[in-house]
Amino acid sequence: MNIAIIGAGIGGLTAGIALKKFGHQVTIYEQAAEILAVGAAISLWSNGVKCLNYLGLTEKIQSLGGQMDSLAYIDGLNQQTMTQFSLAPLYQEVGQRAYPVARSDLQQLLMAEFGHEQIVLNKRMIQLQQYxxxxxxxxxxxDHSTADLVIGADGTHSITRLHVLGENRQRRYAGYVNWNGLIAxxxxxxxxxQWTSYVGEGKRVSLMPVAGDRFYVFFDIPLAAGLMHDPAQYGNVLQQHFSHWCVPVQRLINCLDPQHLNRVEIHDIEPFMTFYRGRVVLLGDAAHSTTPDIGQGGCQAMEDAIYLARSLQINTLGLExxxxxYQNKRNQRCKELLxxxxxxxxxxxxxxxxxxEHWYQTLYSEQGSHIMQGILNNILGNPLD
Incomplete structure (x- = not known):
């Protein structure tokens, strides 16, 4: 088939690679004039890694992923360790390590694997007409183009979703602002x-290792939506909100370059079950825009991509x-994770x-099994189990 993918993010690129491997002619249209990673890094849990393994990228993703052997929660105010444990039992259970990875590294890997020449930049899709x-x-x-199938991988602000659902879906503010970046x-x-999270007062400061001897760092602060902000002041804002926190958090803030910090107001979209209409289908955030709180947004986009490509390959009763x-396999799982x-x-x-406060108290008695079971529940049920 001649397939057009709208959006050159992680989901769109993964779908493009998979579909090309099954012999389809694929073009990706991206509205941006230059592809830039949105956010500093991504938590690529074992189910997401398996999707890339399936595409033959095992060694390449290993080289980009951080060595995350353990997990710890620490009281952000007094620096007391609440819980700390090895992630080895989780990896043994699912058969694959997790790899936190810089978004730019992952995006460059996927673009190279798909083929830069088949990514058309500066192409904002404004209308679809089905025949x-x-x-x-x-x-x-x-400009105009035609395709046998259009895949909407155009993110949380998806135009393709409007075509599929016939209505706009308003984003729901999750109640907090996230700052993220990379440091040595x-x-x-x-x-x-180690994945280390300092917590307290409803705030969170997290660090994950990625390749290149770097930490992916992020700060979560409950705040109202729509506040005025100046990137030059990001460091000062974080200092104000964490002025009374422990020494490592202060050291972290002092290490930051405000010009290389991203600020994101976190939203999701109420789940829905319709993922396609005629010859147009959704994947990734276009289909199930979620908050990053369980680290499954990118992984679910990859799962979508693999299952969609496989569904088109192994089912022979027609495109519909x-x-x-694909829709009926993915929508319930994505809803549950959202x-x-x-x-x-x-x-x-x-x-x-x-x-x-109750959650904070439970962390002091946590030996790792409960947290790992929660992560395991997110990972299981993927198309490559």
């Missing part, structure tokens, strides 16, 4: 091979049948103070 045997695509610059590993802040099977992330978000960021 019995093809879809017509109109772009903002006046500093073991005075956190161990080099293959798309319906709602699970929303629940975790509310607890972590003190939507209910009593629940959050």
């Amino acid at each position: 019995p045997q093809h879809v017509s695509i109109r772009f903002q610059d006046g 590993i500093d073991e005075h802040i956190a161990p080099a091979q 049948d293959a798309l319906r099977r 709602l699970r992330a929303r629940k975790r978000c509310d607890i972590t960021h003190m939507k209910d103070r009593q629940l959050t």
Whole structure:
């Protein structure tokens, strides 16, 4: 088939690679004039890594991933370790390590694997028109194209979703702002091979190792949406919100270059079950925009991509049948994970103070099994189990 993918993010690129391996002619249209990674890094859990293994990228993703051997929660105010444990039992259970990875590194890997020459930049799709045997695509610059199938991988602000659902879906503010970036590993802040989270007051400061002897760092602060902000002041803002926190957090903030920090107001979209209409289908954030609180956003986009490509390959009763099977396989799992992330978000960021304080207390008696079971529940159910 001649397939057009709208959006050159992680989901769109993964789908393009998989579909090309099955012999389809694939073109990716990206509205940006230059592809830039959105966010500093991504938590690539074992199910996401397996999707890349399936595409033959095992050694390449290993070279980009951080060596994350353990996990710890630390009281951000007094620096007391609440829990700390090895992630080895989790990796043994699922058969694959997790790899935190810089988004730019991952995106460059996927673009190279797909082929830069088949990514058309500066092409903002503004309209789709379906016909019995093809879809017509109109772009903002006046160009037109046609495809047998259009895949909407155009993110949380998806235009393709409007076509599929026939209505706009408003984003829901999750209640917190996230700052994220990359710094050189500093073991005075956190161990080099550990996912370390400092928590307290509904706030969170996390560090994950990625390749290149770097930490992916992020700060979560419950704040109102729409506040004025100046990138030059990001460091000062973080200093104000964490002025009374422990020494490692202060050291971390002093290491930051405000010009290389990203600020994101976190949103999700109420889950829905319709992923396709005719010859147009959704994947990734276009289909299930979620908060990052369980680290499954990118992984679910990859799962979508692999299952969609496989559904088109192994089902022979026609395109509609293959798309319906993809939708019915993916929509319930994505809904469950979206709602699970929303629940975790509310607890972590003190939507209910009593629940959050209770969670902090449970961390002191946590030996690792409960947290790893939660992560395991997110990983299992993927198309490559």
